Amino acid sequence: MGVVVEREEWALSPFAYPLLSAAALAAVLLLPYLSPRTAAHATGPSSPFDVGAAPFLRFRRAFLVLFSLASVVEGIHSVFGEDEFVRCGLGREQTTARLASTTAAALFPGAISGVISDKIGPRRACILYWVLQLAVGVVKSFSALRCSWINNFILAFASSVFSFCFETWLVLEHEKKQDLLFDTFWLMTFFESVSLVGSQEITNVLVSDDDSRFLLPYAFAATLSVVGILYIRNASSTCQHASAIGSYQKSFLAHVLRDKRVLILVLAQASIHFAVSAFWFLWAPTIVADGRYAQLSVIYPCFLASRMLGSAGFPWFYGAIAPFRNEDSLTIAYVGAGLALSIVAYDYQEIAPLVIVFCIFHACVGFILPSLARLRTMYLPNELRGGMMSFSMSLANAATFVFLIQRPPSTRCKLNHPEPCVLWPVRSWGLRPYVEEVEEAHSAECP
Numbered sequence: 001m002g003v004v005v006e007r008e009e010w011a012l013s014p015f016a017y018p019l020l021s022a023a024a025l026a027a028v029l030l031l032p033y034l035s036p037r038t039a040a041h042a043t044g045p046s047s048p049f050d051v052g053a054a055p056f057l058r059f060r061r062a063f064l065v066l067f068s069l070a071s072v073v074e075g076i077h078s079v080f081g082e083d084e085f086v087r088c089g090l091g092r093e094q095t096t097a098r099l100a101s102t103t104a105a106a107l108f109p110g111a112i113s114g115v116i117s118d119k120i121g122p123r124r125a126c127i128l129y130w131v132l133q134l135a136v137g138v139v140k141s142f143s144a145l146r147c148s149w150i151n152n153f154i155l156a157f158a159s160s161v162f163s164f165c166f167e168t169w170l171v172l173e174h175e176k177k178q179d180l181l182f183d184t185f186w187l188m189t190f191f192e193s194v195s196l197v198g199s200q201e202i203t204n205v206l207v208s209d210d211d212s213r214f215l216l217p218y219a220f221a222a223t224l225s226v227v228g229i230l231y232i233r234n235a236s237s238t239c240q241h242a243s244a245i246g247s248y249q250k251s252f253l254a255h256v257l258r259d260k261r262v263l264i265l266v267l268a269q270a271s272i273h274f275a276v277s278a279f280w281f282l283w284a285p286t287i288v289a290d291g292r293y294a295q296l297s298v299i300y301p302c303f304l305a306s307r308m309l310g311s312a313g314f315p316w317f318y319g320a321i322a323p324f325r326n327e328d329s330l331t332i333a334y335v336g337a338g339l340a341l342s343i344v345a346y347d348y349q350e351i352a353p354l355v356i357v358f359c360i361f362h363a364c365v366g367f368i369l370p371s372l373a374r375l376r377t378m379y380l381p382n383e384l385r386g387g388m389m390s391f392s393m394s395l396a397n398a399a400t401f402v403f404l405i406q407r408p409p410s411t412r413c414k415l416n417h418p419e420p421c422v423l424w425p426v427r428s429w430g431l432r433p434y435v436e437e438v439e440e441a442h443s444a445e446c447p
Contacts, residue, residue: 008291008292008293009292009293009294010292010293010294010351010352011294011295012294012295012298012299012302012355016302016355017298017301017302017305020302020305020306020308020309020359021305021308023309024190024305024308024309024311024312025312027309027312027313027316028190028312031312031315031316056174056180059173059174060180060184060187062231062235063166063169063170063184064184064187064188064191066166066228066231066232067166067188067191067192068191068192068194068195069195069224069227069228070129070130070133070162070166070228071191071192071195071196071199072195072196072198072199072202072221072224073133073137073199073221073224073225073228074159074162074196074199075195075196075198075199075200075203076199076202076203076217076218076220076221077133077136077155077218077221079199079200079203079217080203085098088146088147089147090147096404098149098152099152099281099404100401100404100405101149102149102152102153102155102156103156103397103400103401103404104401105153105156106153106156106157106160106397107394107397107398107401109157109160110156110157110160110161110390110393110394110397111390111391111393111394112390113125113128113157113160113161113386113390114164114385114386114387114388114389114390114391114393115248115252115386115387115390116386117161117164117165117168117386117387117390118168118248118383118384118385118386118387119248122165122166122168122169122172122386123169123232123235125161125164125165125168125169125386126165126166126169126228126232127229127232127233128161128165129158129161129162129165130225130226130228130229130232131225131229132154132155132157132158132161133158133221133222133224133225133228134222134225134226134229135154136151136154136155136158136218136221137218137219137220137221137222137223137225138222139151140215140218141215141218141219141222142215143215146215146218156397160390160393160394160397163273163389163390163393164385164386164389164390164393165386166188167185167188167373167385167389168382168385168386168389170184170188171377171382171385172382172385181377182315182318182370182374182377183315185314185369185370185373185374186311186312186314186315186370187311188370188373189307189310189311189314189366189369189370190308190311190312190366193304193305193307193308193311193366194304194308196304197301197304197305200297200300200301202217202220203217206220248383248384248387251381251383251384252384252387252388255380255381255384256380256384256387256388256391259379261379262379262380262388265372265375265376265379265380265388265392266388266391266392266395267392267395268334268372269372269389269392269393269396270392270393270395270396270399271396272334272337272365272368272369272372273392273393273396274395274396274399274400274403275337275341275365276365277396277400277403278400278403279341279358279361281403281404283303283358284296286344286354287299287351287354287355290351292351294351299355302355302359303358303359303362304362306359306360306361306362306363306366307362307363307365307366308366309363309366310333310362310363310364310365310366310367310368311366311367311369311370312366313363313366313367314366314367314370314371317329317367318371318374326371326374329367329371330367330368330371330372330375333364333367333368333371334364334368336360336361336363336364337360337361337364337365337368340357340358340360340361340364341357341361343357344357344358376388376389
């Protein structure tokens with residue numbers, strides 16, 4: 001007979017998300033006034049969104065809007081979390097098997113997608129991304145097809161394309177404006193985080209506890225995909241395609257696989273992608289591992305606000321007169337992210353410190369992503385950018401597949417029992433908790 005654990009609720013401070021968001025916004029708005037790099041190149045304060053010549057500004061504003069829409073679509077498909085699989089009738093082991101199989105199936109297409117992007121041009125790769133999202137949005141709009149395995153496969157493939165197509169398009173359009181590109185990199189990370197928060201709010205508006213209304217966000221994502229396709233088709237471009245296949249292979253071998261600096265950059269990028277993927281699988285069960293109830297939909301935006309803060313801090317720490325060397329700042333960010341997750345690795349189960357270290361981790365990630373984009377621009381030929389990024393993503397996906405085929409996360413329940421019992425809550429980390437039940441974990445029967 002099972003032992004019923006009395007549920008205790010843990011509440012996050014209502015000021016956490018507003019304070020983190022205010023700090024990120026202050027870092028952006030105060031940049032023209034207080035940043036030594038900006039002060040050295042400008043006679044007066046100006047908006048960080050208005051740096052550059054008029055043609056570049058027009059392109060960047062439209063590009064950031066389009067990239068934000070793509071991030072919203074990405075967020076809509078990820079905001080449901082495990083709850084979407086539960087509504088499809090999949091259990092814990094079936095969900096893990098579904099994720100592992102789609103990750104494995106998308107390994108090869110994802111690995112060559114960057115090479116294809118370099119050959120056909122990044123604009124067409126962006127159109128491919130929107131077409132994939134449109135296909136998923138249309139299919140999921142029908143309740144009978146919402147749980148199809150092909151949806152997860154297309155989403156995994158689309159995420160691989162998303163990781164490089166927009167950045168490659170930006171760089172090839174304005175490859176001679178490196179300083180302006182560096183500013184755009186951190187703005188991309190900042191706007192992506194804002195868009196993910198926005199996708200959560202949009203989804204909460206469109207759904208209810210009625211299963212039929214869970215189809216509306218997918219229809220909205222399909223509509224945004226159509227807008228993205230139409231815009232890119234009508235946008236002018238100066239991108240040049242790569243050379244012949246043979247020349248591309250020789251260039252990739254010489255500039256990526258034989259260049260130690262770029263190879264280290266590949267591994268660094270793969271490691272951060274794998275760390276983020278593993279985090280999204282583990283953070284929810286880690287938070288509620290001791291049996292207490294926590295509203296994950298309230299904690300989730302704090303992570304994104306921390307990522308906004310980290311990306312907004314990037315322009316303060318690069319340049320000739322930065323407090324640290326650029327590479328030193330990146331090293332410190334990696335060490336900080338590693339230390340933050342190391343605390344969790346020691347099975348520390350108090351929720352408040354866990355939320356704090358998770359926020360620190362995301363702040364470091366927000367700083368690392370534009371830093372890696374900057375290094376790619378410095379050391380990698382632009383015509384190889386898509387191939388290099390998809391190669392590193394395939395390494396991260398391979399590590400994620402190995403991670404998924406391991407045993408599910410477990411911890412020790414608060415039953416004074418010497419054996420671990422698996423606690424995996426049925427929760428959507430982006431949606432309001434309409435369904436208040438948790439799997440038998442909160443009424444767990446330990447072996």
